[in-house]
Amino acid sequence: MYNTPVTLPKSIQNLIDSFEALPGIGPKTAQRLTFYLLRFPEQELENFGSNLINLKKQTVICEKCFNIDEVSPCRICSDERRDGSTICVVATPLDVLALEKSGYRGLYHVLGGLIDPLNRIGPDDLKISELVIRLTSHFQFPASNFSLPTSNLELILATNPTLEGEATAMYIHGLIKDLNLTVTRLGRGLPIGSDIEYADESTLAKALEGRREF
Amino acid sequence: MYNTPVTLPKSIQNLIDSFEALPGIGPKTAQRLTFYLLRFPEQELENFGSNLINLKKQTVICEKCFNIDEVSPCRICSDERRDGSTICVVATPLDVLALEKSGYRGLYHVLGGLIDPLNRIGPDDLKISELVIRLTSHFQFPASNFSLPTSNLELILATNPTLEGEATAMYIHGLIKDLNLTVTRLGRGLPIGSDIEYADESTLAKALEGRREF
Numbered sequence: 001m002y003n004t005p006v007t008l009p010k011s012i013q014n015l016i017d018s019f020e021a022l023p024g025i026g027p028k029t030a031q032r033l034t035f036y037l038l039r040f041p042e043q044e045l046e047n048f049g050s051n052l053i054n055l056k057k058q059t060v061i062c063e064k065c066f067n068i069d070e071v072s073p074c075r076i077c078s079d080e081r082r083d084g085s086t087i088c089v090v091a092t093p094l095d096v097l098a099l100e101k102s103g104y105r106g107l108y109h110v111l112g113g114l115i116d117p118l119n120r121i122g123p124d125d126l127k128i129s130e131l132v133i134r135l136t137s138h139f140q141f142p143a144s145n146f147s148l149p150t151s152n153l154e155l156i157l158a159t160n161p162t163l164e165g166e167a168t169a170m171y172i173h174g175l176i177k178d179l180n181l182t183v184t185r186l187g188r189g190l191p192i193g194s195d196i197e198y199a200d201e202s203t204l205a206k207a208l209e210g211r212r213e214f
Numbered sequence: 215m216y217n218t219p220v221t222l223p224k225s226i227q228n229l230i231d232s233f234e235a236l237p238g239i240g241p242k243t244a245q246r247l248t249f250y251l252l253r254f255p256e257q258e259l260e261n262f263g264s265n266l267i268n269l270k271k272q273t274v275i276c277e278k279c280f281n282i283d284e285v286s287p288c289r290i291c292s293d294e295r296r297d298g299s300t301i302c303v304v305a306t307p308l309d310v311l312a313l314e315k316s317g318y319r320g321l322y323h324v325l326g327g328l329i330d331p332l333n334r335i336g337p338d339d340l341k342i343s344e345l346v347i348r349l350t351s352h353f354q355f356p357a358s359n360f361s362l363p364t365s366n367l368e369l370i371l372a373t374n375p376t377l378e379g380e381a382t383a384m385y386i387h388g389l390i391k392d393l394n395l396t397v398t399r400l401g402r403g404l405p406i407g408s409d410i411e412y413a414d415e416s417t418l419a420k421a422l423e424g425r426r427e428f
Contacts, residue, residue, distance in 0.1 A: 003319075005311075005314035005315050005317075006289055006290050006293075006310075006314050008311065009272065009273045009282065009283055009284045010272065010284070011265070011268050011269050011270075011271070011272035011273055011284075012269065012273060012282070014265040014268075015265040015266060015269050017265075018261065018262040018265045018266075021258075021262075022247050022250060022251075023246070023247070023250055024243070024246075029238070031308060031311075032237070032238075032308075033236050033237070033239075034269070035306065035307060035308055036236060036237055037236075037266070037269060038269065038270065038273070038282065040270075042270055042271075044235075045266050045267060045269055045270060046267050047228075047232065048232040048235075048263075048266050049262075049263040049264060049265075049266035049267035050263060050267075051225070051228040051229040051231075051232050051263075052229060052232075052251070052259050052262050052263035052266065053259055053260050053263035053264075054225050054228075055225050055226065055229050055248070055251060055252065055259055056225075056252060056254075056256055056259060057225070057256075058223065058224065058225035059223050059225055059226060059252070068223065068226070068252065069223055070223045070224070070225075075220055076220050079220075092249065093249060094245060094246070094249055096220075097219075097222065097245075100219030100220050101219050105217075
């Protein structure tokens with residue numbers, strides 16, 4: 001024992017290990033965070049700990065849109081003031097958060113990821129069949145309790161403008177293109193506050209393609 | 215409510231807030247970590263949570279060297295095989311960890327920080343007076359139970375080679391320079407694996423100053 005370095009107290013090493021399991025946190029950051037927390041009052045550590053323990057106990061996945069909320073159907077799906085004629089298809093609940101902040105007030109459908117063959121995520125791992133069922137149910141029962149005519153339905157494929165996002169959008173579009181609904185995608189172009197000089201060529205090409213009258 | 219964005223479930227927002235209180239973790243990272251944890255099994259969240267709650271319950275500060283351990287005096291202070299004639303003065307317990315890995319097997323004194331006037335950390339906020347008492351006690355009671363002659367004592371001021379570290383080392387040196395002990399500092403020079411071409415001028419100057427015969 002004398003010739004090996006003295007190890008950290010077990011409770012400290014345990015927390016370092018827990019932090020290291022998080023994405024983007026390496027051994028040194030995990031150490032730094034843990035020793036920072038050693039200076040926290042006992043009460044704050046208890047709060048942090050019970051926030052972790054209660055994280056999933058107090059959340060459910062919405063049976064309709066697969067977003068995360070405290071109730072199912074979620075507060076968005078059950079809010080009748082929302083525009084029920086628009087469904088925005090996103091990869092994750094964080095995307096819902098971002099779109100909410102942007103002012104969008106329609107409905108959502110959370111896929112739970114994007115098609116990504118390199119990481120072995122295929123269409124069956126996502127809520128794509130659930131989306132198709134959700135959409136086709138409108139058509140199979142045209143006289144159901146949906147008050148809006150189904151042809152008014154707009155599906156916004158709001159996946160990331162990346163390889164995986166585009167592939168997922170194209171796959172979904174292929175499945176539903178025969179349904180009588182409007183399918184749109186988010187506009188591509190220069191992000192607000194950016195610099196044309198530093199824009200990459202594909203973004204600039206999309207910005208030109210999507211130019212609007214002044 | 216309809217016109218404001220739907221907020222996150224409370225349990226999710228609570229955990230985001232907890233993460234945001236950590237250094238180097240901003241709102242976006244806190245969100246990302248929290249949503250990543252939502253995919254963890256319940257059991258792992260419980261483990262992480264209890265690791266946080268138990269962090270301080272199972273650690274104490276050593277009464278002798280002020281390092282963090284499960285017992286006081288710590289395992290280092292109470293290990294009689296260690297070289298009791300060397301005390302290495304460091305800022306934090308993480309420095310102890312680094313020195314242990316380097317092979318050092320003497321004793322330590324953990325200051326709990328460095329003198330840093332800009333952040334209002336003065337000598338009284340650190341374990342400096344405790345260090346002086348620890349050292350002078352050797353001299354006041356030369357016939358005490360310390361087996362080593364006090365003149366053999368070496369104090370290594372192993373503070374960071376930064377403004378704060380140098381200031382702290384100089385302050386401590388000023389307090390103890392009249393005591394009959396050897397005071398040393400860690401060598402300065404080129405770090406192993408580095409590139410002379412990219413070394414900064416003060417490091418190179420110190421490396422030249424500290425050159426050794428081949």
